Amino acid sequence: MTVRYEVDDGVAWLTIDRPEARNALSKEVRDGLWEGTRRFVDDPDAAVLVLTGAGEKAFCAGGDLKEMAETSLEVPPPDFLPQFGRNINVPKPTIAAVNGVAYAGGFLLAQQCDLVVAAEHARFAVSEVKVGRGSPWAAPLSWLVPPRVALEILLTGDPLDATRAREVGLVNHVVPASDLRRHTQELASRIAANAPLSVRAGKATAYLSRPDVWERAEEIWAPVYRSADAQEGPAAFRDKRTPVWTGR
Numbered sequence: 001m002t003v004r005y006e007v008d009d010g011v012a013w014l015t016i017d018r019p020e021a022r023n024a025l026s027k028e029v030r031d032g033l034w035e036g037t038r039r040f041v042d043d044p045d046a047a048v049l050v051l052t053g054a055g056e057k058a059f060c061a062g063g064d065l066k067e068m069a070e071t072s073l074e075v076p077p078p079d080f081l082p083q084f085g086r087n088i089n090v091p092k093p094t095i096a097a098v099n100g101v102a103y104a105g106g107f108l109l110a111q112q113c114d115l116v117v118a119a120e121h122a123r124f125a126v127s128e129v130k131v132g133r134g135s136p137w138a139a140p141l142s143w144l145v146p147p148r149v150a151l152e153i154l155l156t157g158d159p160l161d162a163t164r165a166r167e168v169g170l171v172n173h174v175v176p177a178s179d180l181r182r183h184t185q186e187l188a189s190r191i192a193a194n195a196p197l198s199v200r201a202g203k204a205t206a207y208l209s210r211p212d213v214w215e216r217a218e219e220i221w222a223p224v225y226r227s228a229d230a231q232e233g234p235a236a237f238r239d240k241r242t243p244v245w246t247g248r
Contacts, residue, residue, distance in 0.1 A: 003032025005039055011188040012039075012046035019055030024064040027104045030081040033109075037082040041090055047192035049090070049197075050110050050184055051113055052097040053106075056177060059096070062104025062127065073234075075134075075218075075225040081105065083137060084112040085207065086214055091200045093191050097184040098122040099177065103159070108137045111144065114203060116170065117184045119177040124170060125159035131233030132243065134224045136217035143210050145169050212232040 004015045014036040016023040023029070040049045051061040067073075084090040096102075096113035103125045110116055110124065118124075128135040135154065142150040144167045153160065167173040175183045191199060224230060229245050236243035 001032070002026070002028045003036050005036045007043070007046050008185060009189060010045065010047045010192040012036075012043060012049045012186055013020060014040065014049060015054055016060055017054040019053070019057065021064070022058035022101065023053040023106070025057070025081060026064040026067055026170050029064075034079075034082050034088075036087055037084070037090065040092070041088070047092060047196060048188040049092065049094045050097050050188055051094065051109060052180075052184075053097065053099055056121075058100040058106070059102040059122065060099040060106030060109055061101055062106050063133070064144070066234070070238075072231060074230065076223055081108075083108070086112075086137075088237075091203065092196075093188075093199060093203055095184055095188055097180055098124075098162075099180055101125075101159070103127045104131075104133070104135070104243075111138070111141065111170075114206075115172050115187070116165075117173045117175065117180065118165060118171045119180045120162055121177060122162040122165070122171075122174075123159040124153075124162075124165050126153050127157045127159075129155065129157040130219060131237060132227065132229035132231075132245065133225070133233060134169035134211050134221035134230070136214060136221040139213040139217035140210055145200055 002018045004017050006013050010171045014089040016029055018029055038141045040046050078087055084094060094113040095115045098110055098116060098118040101123045102110045104127045107124055107126050126135050126138050149168045166174050228248055232243050
């Protein structure tokens with residue numbers, strides 16, 4: 001089982017359990033995330049969801065590039081993985097407990113959660129520019145952080161450490177790795193103890209000002225996904241070589 005679901009005193013923990021592959025988003029993992037998200041939405045005993053990864057190195061390193069190279073993936077389908085508020089409605093609060101690197105699709109998973117608690121060694125990056133892939137899902141990023149910070153994240157692909165991520169507003173709390181589970185559980189429990197209708201309405205109110213820009217972002221990124229470079233990046237990763245970009 002590559003994704004585990006457990007409820008601890010009203011808090012559902014959804015854990016990607018593939019540490020040997022840095023919790024990369026294989027099809028099995030993506031299917032497990034869909035199943036776990038739907039289970040949480042329907043679970044009367046779970047008031048808050050915590051999304052995390054197993055191990056100490058990675059929350060999620062993003063898509064499985066070896067799998068992408070093998071399948072020649074171009075534009076990911078709309079249901080490629082659950083995106084809270086976009087392709088699945090999750091009215092209850094969600095928290096990302098980031099226990100290591102959150103790159104590419106891992107950044108997506110953290111970004112989509114309502115709150116983020118990060119271990120001190122956590123790192124965040126939209127690394128698609130380094131492998132020629134796309135990140136239309138990052139369209140709301142400039143709603144979360146200042147636009148110039150969003151531009152640097154998107155154009156360089158360089159990681160932010162946990163302290164910098166907190167400074168720019170991407171992260172709520174930074175804690176020692178040994179304290180991540182306890183701190184996140186306590187935060188989730190404080191939310192779970194509140195009036196559920198008020199909590200859900202508060203979440204919905206906070207998102208009233210977020211632009212729904214994904215459709216336009218998909219149009220922008222479609223030619224990138226279909227490019228030769230988009231196939232070259234995963235192939236180079238698989239073959240352990242430097243990619244050769246052609247810009248087509």
